[in-house]
Amino acid sequence: MAHVSTGTTRTDLVPAFREALARCIDPGGEVGLQLAIYQDSKLVVDMWAGIADVTTGRVVAADTLFPTFSVIKAVTAVALHVQAERGLVEYDAPVARYWPEFAANGKDRMTVRHVLQHRSGIWQMPEDVTPETMADYDWMVGAIARLTPIFEPGTRNGYQSYTFGWIVAEIVRRTDLARRPFFKFVQDEILRPLGINDLWIGLPAAEHARVARLVNAPPRDLPPDAPPLRAIPLNVGTSEDIFGRTDIRKACIPGAGGMTTAPCMARFFAMLANGGALDGVRLLSEARVQDFSIARPDADQPDDVHGIPLRIGAGFWTGGNTQPTNLARLIGKNTRAIGHPGAGGSLAWADSDARLGVSICHNRMFVPPNPGLDPIRAAITESFGVD
Numbered sequence: 001m002a003h004v005s006t007g008t009t010r011t012d013l014v015p016a017f018r019e020a021l022a023r024c025i026d027p028g029g030e031v032g033l034q035l036a037i038y039q040d041s042k043l044v045v046d047m048w049a050g051i052a053d054v055t056t057g058r059v060v061a062a063d064t065l066f067p068t069f070s071v072i073k074a075v076t077a078v079a080l081h082v083q084a085e086r087g088l089v090e091y092d093a094p095v096a097r098y099w100p101e102f103a104a105n106g107k108d109r110m111t112v113r114h115v116l117q118h119r120s121g122i123w124q125m126p127e128d129v130t131p132e133t134m135a136d137y138d139w140m141v142g143a144i145a146r147l148t149p150i151f152e153p154g155t156r157n158g159y160q161s162y163t164f165g166w167i168v169a170e171i172v173r174r175t176d177l178a179r180r181p182f183f184k185f186v187q188d189e190i191l192r193p194l195g196i197n198d199l200w201i202g203l204p205a206a207e208h209a210r211v212a213r214l215v216n217a218p219p220r221d222l223p224p225d226a227p228p229l230r231a232i233p234l235n236v237g238t239s240e241d242i243f244g245r246t247d248i249r250k251a252c253i254p255g256a257g258g259m260t261t262a263p264c265m266a267r268f269f270a271m272l273a274n275g276g277a278l279d280g281v282r283l284l285s286e287a288r289v290q291d292f293s294i295a296r297p298d299a300d301q302p303d304d305v306h307g308i309p310l311r312i313g314a315g316f317w318t319g320g321n322t323q324p325t326n327l328a329r330l331i332g333k334n335t336r337a338i339g340h341p342g343a344g345g346s347l348a349w350a351d352s353d354a355r356l357g358v359s360i361c362h363n364r365m366f367v368p369p370n371p372g373l374d375p376i377r378a379a380i381t382e383s384f385g386v387d
Helices: 011-025 070-085 112-116 137-145 163-175 182-194 205-210 227-231 246-250 262-273 286-291 326-331 371-384
Strands: 004-006 032-039 042-053 066-069 199-201 258-260 338-341 347-351 356-362
Touching (some): 066 356, 070 163, 070 182, 070 199, 070 262, 112 163, 182 262
């Protein structure tokens, strides 16, 4: 059985979760992972196991940083919601009100809400994107501002795998009275107030040695014009070849470039599980957070990119999704729970009924669904009574 290391973990929870993580690795097929769970404002599970770098044998440690891919969209979305809380952004206003250049090519009536709900119609990446240009924030927002919607905004659902991040981040940047770079805003207004010091959107070079090396998933047999490959082109895909690059790790990629530890991401979701506040620091009103679980229109219809129905609210996926996604397997049936999956199987969620903030970080890239994480779901059900 795989060795599992334990940090700050409630004594009565150690046996169940130690066994769960060991089973995720053998027979579950995971390589390296971290699990963290907050209940109310306390860290009650902090465990890690496995190999961080299969080429060197480096083991996962408490401070190993994992690429989380789209899980970071939750942090990016909250940055925008903070601006809405302050009266600086209106959800039903056109994006172009805050970013005039964005109105080009039929996007003048696209609203902030359309973007948050993945109903904008610009889920495709610019055709001439390269790893070098993806690492250039200004190039990306300029290219996205020139895109033409694939469908009329607000009429269909199409998951914005990469584009979501730059659109939301640029709205935040342009409505920030101090005009800070996006990640500086996130640090100042979200992370530092919550006491989170190891979550990054643009990782300093000095920290790169701590990053877990990805184990790539098998290539998918899709035609080049398939929606998933237009949303995430192969030349900028979610692989070690791309996200292990120094320039990509250092770049601000707000929809897919997050690096963190499980306890840091779980603490962020604990704030959401506690209605927008944690340890006396309130970022969002409880009513606003409750609205995040309201599913978008036509949530029962197949998403144009994923090809299956997805319950998505205002920047978050919700519980109660019956489709074969990693988040659906882990988050459960509670439609009031909110979370976000990431490419390859990383995920995090907030359950406001049980006051749980949960984060799973790992480095083996799976094609969903990934049953290897099922032991964690079973341990959560057993330990916290969450269905």
